[in-house]
């Protein structure tokens with residue numbers, strides 16, 4: 258029988274304590290990923306605490322009214338199409354984000370406080386996936402139809418393919434952030450998921466689903482989308498801080514060519530999102546139509562570009578100012594009225 262191996266003297270090192278300034282977001286050789294304290298990236302810890310303060314579960318939201326509405330004759334075929342398309346997109350998009358986080362991003366972020374946030378975000382993505390299972394179950398929808406839209410409905414499949422190629426690139430066994438080329442590919446993944454997937458591709462869906470809520474229809478799903486939107490706003494803000502942090506520590510990555518490539522990707526994403534909006538709303542409903550979505554998607558794309566220091570491209574105005582009010586949930590007096598438990602104790606969140 259072999260004896261257990263004892264740690265060597267090299268592993269037990271009492272002389273080389275690190276200071277917080279030694280920490281790095283990627284390619285950190287000085288501090289291992291288990292040393293949360295002393296904190297360096299206080300923003301990561303703040304996002305983690307904000308996420309925890311917003312804890313919720315989909316099953317706390319009653320679905321009785323939604324079930325009545327769905328089974329009754331209040332909704333037109335066009336309105337049902339909007340709901341189904343968005344359930345189809347989000348049900349698998351949440352999972353694509355969660356998998357990219359755990360399988361592609363986590364390994365290459367070499368900092369404990371950021372990993373602490375990523376673990377929290379990964380759980381939130383699981384809660385979001387849970388939401389769509391709960392909605393499909395409650396309304397008695399065809400689960401095969403909803404969970405296959407990501408490869409059966411072209412406008413959804415194209416958005417998802419734009420993202421999954423980024424996951425595949427970082428998951429390649431030979432991938433490394435040690436070279437500038439690899440680190441740029443990693444930044445491209447972060448921009449593709451945080452800025453584009455969670456920051457652009459989710460937003461026409463938020464507008465559409467929250468428009469039902471504003472008309473007092475499908476309010477259970479609407480409330481769940483409000484919680485998801487609140488979580489996603491923090492995901493986006495964390496992603497922006499991480500991207501800007503990596504840029505600051507590795508300025509050589511942010512070349513004019515790379516910046517242009519990222520602007521081009523955002524512009525491509527805007528077109529994909531407009532195709533998706535047109536596919537959801539072929540004839541326009543509830544005062545929503547393709548033209549309004551063009552302005553809206555361009556408006557949020559500009560906001561996202563500015564946040565990572567890139568020039569805005571469109572200059573469109575926001576046709577849905579009520580979205581900003583919806584995001585400022587702390588001010589919504591009625592927001593918690595159907596909640597069993599109120600987790601958000603205090604504190605203000607930074608909404609984009």
Ligand SMILES: [Fe+2]
Pocket residue numbers: 351354381382385485489
């Ligand atoms: Fe999510």
Ligand SMILES: [Fe+2]
Pocket residue numbers: 354382455488489492
């Ligand atoms: Fe997210």
